[in-house]
Amino acid sequence: MSEMSSNIILVILVTSFATYLSRFLGVVSSEKIDAKSKIFRWFNCIAYSILAALIARIVIFPAGVLEEADLWLRLIVIIISIIIFIISKKNLVYPTVLSAILLTLLNNYL
């Protein structure tokens, strides 16, 4: 095995360990937490907030290729997609398929 590929394997192992750690500690803590308790509701709020914060950050301060589309284009596509999601009675396929097509076209022609 070359040095490059053993390096990649190590990177993957480190990444998966760093990821599994939070899940594992979460299960350990869960053993003592009742689903009706206040602490459960508090963690529930935090979980939703962190997800919302993550999504907002991906859209507003993206890393990677998304940076190359203008901020207002990204925001327009997100808003239109949410409107489609609501009108289509919570169908996830329409907004996601259309968002990819819409951003590709807008970024190409604007």
Add this chain to the structure above:
Amino acid sequence: MINSKYFFQGFKSVKSFDSPAFALGASFIAIGALLKDIGFNLEQSIFSTFLTYALPGSLVMAESFLVGASLINIFLAVWLVNARLYPMTVSLMPLLLHKSQPRWKYYLSCHFIAVSAWLIMKSNYQSIEKKYRIDFWMGIGTGTWSIAIVSTIIGFLVSDYLNKDMMIGLAIVNPVYFACMMVGAMKSLQINLSIILGAILGPLFFFVSPEWSILYGGVLAGTLAYFVGEFK
């Protein structure tokens, strides 16, 4: 050992009307293409999604690897971005715990905790008898995880045929999908406030600390929402 009726009911929920399959697929096609781009071979790309299966962590790994970050740096960066999995696990597992079920199921299936599977389980658990929720969850997890792995392979194989604009189009699918699922989850004052405040405070804290913005913004927003909801 695993109740197959509930397992397959969960497994099949990934292809329902509000199916995440396309969004999840598109997101991991982008990951497959990205991993090929930074020099991973096919086996390594599969291995990566197989073992990590949490999208933001894979993105951080790819970026860090590209700039030649050390293993310690990669560990910290990934741990930070995936630390959200801790509150996600704590707010999911108590709903699935049942004393008749063996513990290994929980420690094994927590690997499936990622935004898509978590949100599907959160919106469906009430319809499943508590004793069998863990089997239903393992079905959802296996379903979404399989889509992720297959899509990583597709992304790796088709990446040569994707141009820049198509890659940008694929990259928006993931946040659009997450945003729609969050809007769908807005059913109580506490959750609505958590989501709205999180979306505002997360980006604001970016100006304080880019690395910590999600955790700082998320914990503060969630705590505020919790107190408003409890004491209104």
